[in-house]
């Protein structure tokens with residue numbers, strides 16, 4: 388019997404997979420048999436990442452896409468170019484940014500940039516990819532949320548609003564697309580060591596807060612996230628849709 392987690396023959400687009408959590412998700416999908424499209428805005432970084440993965444998993448397992456997830460014209464052209472080579476069976480909406488500033492001071496431009504990158508992009512890329520998934524009657528979308536989907540902290544208002552919105556967008560997509568065989572779920576990482584969080588790691592007070600607030604007693608690693616994504620992208624979760632799985636070392640389970 389084939390494992391229900393096996394992704395052989397499936398093609399996955401992971402947005403923001405040139406580094407960090409997206410890259411680790413791409414590696415886990417590749418090791419489960421999927422073809423993965425490595426994506427980001429910086430063409431040279433995307434090419435270098437894809438080339439390293441191709442050495443490990445084989446050239447036929449990896450391809451690349453370079454577009455800005457906040458720009459509709461680029462998203463439509465980028466997705467069309469990927470689909471010209473084959474259908475997208477799995478979409479992981481992972482690209483994201485953060486901006487730290489109290490809400491009394493944050494500019495509308497910074498607020499809009501975070502909402503557009505962390506929430507609107509999932510609608511834009513999700514809608515573009517789902518159009519073909521709905522016609523085929525199959526597909527899996529995983530939206531990368533955050534503990535800020537559920538919990539607020541000072542100085543990250545736009546991020547918290549976007550990630551909270553992403554949970555309800557996951558439900559809204561489920562309401563419209565589940566009848567067409569497209570499942571949409573979320574994975575919500577806790578505090579993970581990446582470029583996005585480097586400044587927090589380097590701050591002794593913040594670092595101590597994360598360690599004390601996380602029952603597992605450590606920061607997460609990017610490699611901690613891929614397993615949940617493979618589950619939600621594969622037939623192992625075929626009756627699961629509209630849900631968010633927290634991969635946070637217990638942070639959202641305790642006060």
Ligand code: NDP
Pocket residue numbers: 402403404405406407408409426427428429432454455456457481482483484504505531532533534575576577578579580581582583584
């Ligand atoms: P990184 O900053 O390390 O990586 C972000 C990725 O997104 C890069 O590949 C970046 O590529 C890409 N990206 C950013 N903006 C755009 C854009 N407009 N268009 C296309 N690609 C873009 O972040 P992480 O790996 O830490 O975070 C990944 C996801 O996980 C984010 O959604 C984040 O909110 C979420 N998350 C992270 C946590 C953490 O502790 N690190 C915790 C909870 C959630 P480039 O800039 O070259 O285009």
